[in-house]
Amino acid sequence: MSSDDWKRQAAEQALSFVEDGMKLGLGTGSTAAKFVDLLGAKVKSGLKVVCVPTSEATRAQAAALGIPLGTLDQHPALDLTVDGADEIDEELRLIKGGGGALLREKIVAVASNRVVIIADSSKRVDVLGRFPLPLEVVPFGLAATQRLIFQMAADSGCDGEIKLRAGADGTPYLTDNGNHIFDCSFGTIDDPEALDDALKLVPGVVESGLFLGIADVGIIAGPMGVEVLSAVDSDFDEES
Ligand SMILES: O=C[C@H](O)[C@H](O)[C@H](O)COP(=O)(O)O
Numbered sequence: 001m002s003s004d005d006w007k008r009q010a011a012e013q014a015l016s017f018v019e020d021g022m023k024l025g026l027g028t029g030s031t032a033a034k035f036v037d038l039l040g041a042k043v044k045s046g047l048k049v050v051c052v053p054t055s056e057a058t059r060a061q062a063a064a065l066g067i068p069l070g071t072l073d074q075h076p077a078l079d080l081t082v083d084g085a086d087e088i089d090e091e092l093r094l095i096k097g098g099g100g101a102l103l104r105e106k107i108v109a110v111a112s113n114r115v116v117i118i119a120d121s122s123k124r125v126d127v128l129g130r131f132p133l134p135l136e137v138v139p140f141g142l143a144a145t146q147r148l149i150f151q152m153a154a155d156s157g158c159d160g161e162i163k164l165r166a167g168a169d170g171t172p173y174l175t176d177n178g179n180h181i182f183d184c185s186f187g188t189i190d191d192p193e194a195l196d197d198a199l200k201l202v203p204g205v206v207e208s209g210l211f212l213g214i215a216d217v218g219i220i221a222g223p224m225g226v227e228v229l230s231a232v233d234s235d236f237d238e239e240s
Pocket residue numbers: 027028029030031032083084085086095096097098099100101102105
């Protein structure tokens with residue numbers, strides 16, 4: 001079996017969290033895309049849901065599959081979001097944003113009663129930081145923002161290369177929100193909460209790819225089978 005098969009297994013398992021009539025957030029990336037494909041098949045066979053996509057790519061995929069779409073302005077509170085991750089630790093803390101969608105993903109996840117993260121086992125880590133941490137930044141004042149990120153990260157015990165992400169044509173990568181991304185190779189992030197708090201103090205940083213206390217369930221598929229992890233302090237509301 002390949003990582004593609006494991007992504008699909010995790011996506012299949014996530015379908016069991018979906019109920020008729022739900023308002024869903026749809027994540028971005030190759031793993032989330034598998035869930036969107038499976039959801040599209042369910043919608044074709046009669047499942048009624050309305051979905052808010054976290055990127056233009058996911059919007060296009062879902063629309064092509066005939067999945068009913070809405071916006072967070074129409075549906076400010078969602079029942080469930082299913083999304084992928086670049087890294088996931090034991091406490092369901094995540095690094096996201098490898099596909100550039102971190103800002104919309106975080107807005108949609110935080111608006112959701114329950115967040116289910118699907119991943120193949122290569123994403124599982126003991127300590128976050130092997131994957132460079134993406135930060136969405138406004139295009140204005142990039143060099144000053146980069147300098148301050150470096151300083152704030154150093155104060156929280158992290159340092160390493162901070163690289164402006166390039167798009168396919170070599171120009172700075174543009175997010176769906178018209179912003180850029182710095183990929184920060186900090187290595188081991190021993191205190192993700194402290195780092196996240198520090199990065200939020202940098203005015204040019206719109207959002208960080210650290211998703212802390214957001215995921216309720218992690219579904220990890222790999223050679224050992226499918227593992228379902230639940231967050232200890234999940235504030236998921238069973239009643240709503
Ligand atoms: O911005 C992209 C997202 O955070 C993705 O969910 C993340 O990069 C994982 O993507 P993939 O499932 O393709 O590894």
